[in-house]
Every structure is written in C-alpha cells, then in structure tokens.
Amino acid sequence: MREIFVEKTYEDQSVFVSGATGFIGKVLVEKLLRDCKKIKNIYILLRSKKGDGLAKRFENFKNSIVFNNLRKIDASIFEKLIAIEGDLMQPKLGISESDEEYLSKNLNIFIHCAASVRFDEPIRVALQMNTISTRNMLQLAEKCDNLKGFVHVSTAYSNTNQKIIFEKIYDPIIDYKQFLDLFEKNDDQELDALCQEALKTFPNTYVLTKHLSEKLVSEHDHLPITIVRPSIVTPSNMEPEMGWVDSQNGPMGVLLGASSGILRTVHGNGDLICDLIPCDFVANCVITAGASISSSPTKSLEIYNCTSSQQFNLTWNEFLEMGRQTYMQYPSIKVFWYPGGRMCANYYFYLLYFTLFQFIPACLIDICAVLAGKKRWAIKLQRRIFDSINVFKYFINNSWTWDAKNCQLLVQRLNVEEREKFNFDVSKLDFDKYVEHWVIGSRRFVMKLDDSTIPEAKRKFVFLFWLDFTVKSLFAVLFGYLMLKMYAGISNRSVIKMS
Numbered sequence: 001m002r003e004i005f006v007e008k009t010y011e012d013q014s015v016f017v018s019g020a021t022g023f024i025g026k027v028l029v030e031k032l033l034r035d036c037k038k039i040k041n042i043y044i045l046l047r048s049k050k051g052d053g054l055a056k057r058f059e060n061f062k063n064s065i066v067f068n069n070l071r072k073i074d075a076s077i078f079e080k081l082i083a084i085e086g087d088l089m090q091p092k093l094g095i096s097e098s099d100e101e102y103l104s105k106n107l108n109i110f111i112h113c114a115a116s117v118r119f120d121e122p123i124r125v126a127l128q129m130n131t132i133s134t135r136n137m138l139q140l141a142e143k144c145d146n147l148k149g150f151v152h153v154s155t156a157y158s159n160t161n162q163k164i165i166f167e168k169i170y171d172p173i174i175d176y177k178q179f180l181d182l183f184e185k186n187d188d189q190e191l192d193a194l195c196q197e198a199l200k201t202f203p204n205t206y207v208l209t210k211h212l213s214e215k216l217v218s219e220h221d222h223l224p225i226t227i228v229r230p231s232i233v234t235p236s237n238m239e240p241e242m243g244w245v246d247s248q249n250g251p252m253g254v255l256l257g258a259s260s261g262i263l264r265t266v267h268g269n270g271d272l273i274c275d276l277i278p279c280d281f282v283a284n285c286v287i288t289a290g291a292s293i294s295s296s297p298t299k300s301l302e303i304y305n306c307t308s309s310q311q312f313n314l315t316w317n318e319f320l321e322m323g324r325q326t327y328m329q330y331p332s333i334k335v336f337w338y339p340g341g342r343m344c345a346n347y348y349f350y351l352l353y354f355t356l357f358q359f360i361p362a363c364l365i366d367i368c369a370v371l372a373g374k375k376r377w378a379i380k381l382q383r384r385i386f387d388s389i390n391v392f393k394y395f396i397n398n399s400w401t402w403d404a405k406n407c408q409l410l411v412q413r414l415n416v417e418e419r420e421k422f423n424f425d426v427s428k429l430d431f432d433k434y435v436e437h438w439v440i441g442s443r444r445f446v447m448k449l450d451d452s453t454i455p456e457a458k459r460k461f462v463f464l465f466w467l468d469f470t471v472k473s474l475f476a477v478l479f480g481y482l483m484l485k486m487y488a489g490i491s492n493r494s495v496i497k498m499s
Contacts, residue, residue, distance in 0.1 A: 009291035010036040019114030020044035058083040088133040113153035119204040123195040126205035149294035156231040176212035203394040224299040231275040243441015261337030265353035268396030270317035270343035275309040281424040338468035
C-alpha cells in the first residue's frame, strides 16, 4: 500500500486554489498555510467588485476570522499567499495573458473548489459557474510546465439518480457537450428545453451541472486528476477553531431558525439517514487527495466519496434531537420564542403546521409592528424561510448509500505521523461532541455571541419555556371549551329532533 506524505508532497510547491473565499476554500487555505509550512506559494483567484479593487478584496480576505489563530502564530506566513485577478463568469477565467503565462510556468497543483451552491440558479449561470469554469481551469492546467496534480471538488449528490453511489464516474443522462454547444451558440430556448428534460431526473441546476462536470473532468485523463465528493458540509469539528462556520446554508440555517424559535416545522422525512461532514474533514481530505495524486506513479483518476453515513446510521430526527438537547446547555440570547416544532414528511401537514405556527403568528407580529409605527419584517422573513426550505427539501426527503472504500483507504495510506494532523477519519468522530462544537460555533461565529451571555440566555430560556407552556395550555383549554360547546350544541339539536 503506497504511503502518503502530505507535508513532503506540498514542500516547495505552488498551489492554485479557486473558490478560496467560499466556506470550504477558507478552511482549505488556512490549513495549507498552517500545516504545510514549506509550501512555496498559494495563488487564489479573486474577482474585483464595484468599489472594491483586487487589493482591497485581498486584504479583506486575509483579515477573515478564519485566519485569527494563524495571525497570532506567524503573520509572515501570509507572504506565501498571492491573489490573481479573475472571474469564473468570464472566458479563460478572466485571467490576463501575462498572469496566465506566469502561472503556467510556476504552478504545480490545482485545487478547484469554486462553484455556485445556489440550487435555483438559471441554467446559463449554473453551467458557467460549475461546468464551463471547470473546463477553463483544466485548460489552464494543461498549459502548466510542471503540473503534478489537479483536485476537482464535486459533491456526493452529483449522481442522485443512483441509490447506491460508488466511487466511479457515471455516464451523464445527457451528453454534457450538448449543453456546452447550446450555451456557446446562445440558443437559450433549446438550452432551457434540454435543461427541463434533465430536471426530470435531477432536482436542480446545481446537481445537474455538477453531474455534467464530473464527466468533463474524467475525459481529461491525460492529466493527474482526482475528484473529491463531500456530502452536506457542516461547521468544523476542531479546526481552524472548534465549530467554525461562516455559512447559513442547509442544516446550519435550519438549526439557527429552529434555535431562535422562528422555524417551527420543516418538510422532510425525519426517519431518513442524514449525511453530514465537518468542513475541516473535507479540507483535510482534499489536501490529502492532492498529495496522493501528485505523488502517484501511475497518475490514474482517483475518486473519493467524502461522506459519513457509512459510519453513522443517524436519522434527521436523531440529529435534531441531539441539537435540541445541546442547545439547552448553550442557548442563544437572540431567541424569539421557546424552540420547538417538528419535521413533517406529509406536505399537507407541513403546510398546516407552517400556516398555524409560523405564518399566522408572523401576520400578528406585523400587525402589531404597523400599529406601533414600526417596519414590518415577520412575513417577509417567513417567506424567505419557506422558499429556502423548499429548495433544500429534496435532500431531506430522499436518502442514498455511498460506497466510501477509497476514502477510507486514503485515511489508512496517510503516514502515521500525519493522521492526526490531517484527520478526516469519520470512524473516530465523536458525533455527540461534534454537535456540541457545532452549537457553540454557531453562537460564536454566526450569532456573534460571547460565551459570557450563556447564563443570561439560560434565564431567558426558562422564562420562554413557561411562557410557551402557558400559551399552549390556554389554547388547549380554549380548544377543549369550544369542542364541549360544539358537542353540547349537537346533543341539544339531537334531543329536539327526537322530541
């Protein structure tokens, strides 16, 4: 079994990272700087924005919270970080000819994790961001004089038309070249028609374009390529900080909404197995996969399903209950009502719960706001919650089985001294402890709450518990009274008819 030496492989190498400003990208760059100390340079692709030139965006990136600990240890390490101006939405990644020539002479390893993670993106945008940008990245890699490895970060959901997903390339249901041909011809009518046909099989344009991209990547088998497929990426376990997160997508948004008492119901099957993977595990897997392909004598395509459900047979209901129990120990001061609610597999029951416990209360809140001369906000917020849950519901109403033998073997191939440092061994993850890290991290990094507010939050939590209990009791009494009145009325009418 070929042994992998991560630090040695990245020593004196120049790495190009796309998507460095994203959730996974930030953790990845921080890890490379911190634990691959002899790395030569890390080039990151940055897009200028109106009012924010490249220099300002780069400075903002280096000042990200994710680098706080690294700055304290060695601020000079950021000298290895170099920004390249570009744009995934532009031809040739928007990189200038001079930069392209420079990169082709200096780059050794590509890590392509840039993508649009919006599930409802129009097909033209999704293709450009997720498929065409991948092709452009591969074309740049082909020009490099000393390319050693190319890591494509895909998704475990790229083949949702399969119930058991193996670590292999699946033929797309429609040839990706048809999509690219129509895109380049600007034939939007035919492109939309082709997309609608494909969406009979796939849930959204994100999954579809990731599905197409894998086939495109696999056809560049003359390059040293590896594909990593993470499942639902969640807050970190330990690095760069315990529970670090800067994204509110997916389960993070559900947890925040539920913990604040605003979200009371979710349309999903709580008995299905969930698959969650900490972002630091994903970063470590990507870095190790890059080291593996870069040091491989054969350079043949390597694919890794970076998933957790093969180790943790955890349902959504069990996960949410773990979160609820943990949240009682670390509640938020920014709570609107006592947390509660349920997942509803039946869509009509979900609509009923949503109407009764979210929409009607939101209407009452907005009426009170108008009467008090304040701005309405509750209905708008509930509409956003409803739309975001609708987008995410496909993944909590379906389940898949991932084969992850390659990923497990990749862990074993890591040399013993580096297994702890670049840990992504799911079998050794204490999930109960991890959920605790998740809840603590959400307080610190998303809600921006200091740990000193926990005692006050617990007092508020107790008050809201009794308020919630009182309101529910009054409603139960009122409901019982109305039912008795109704029953008495029916009985009286029956007596009158009999007489």
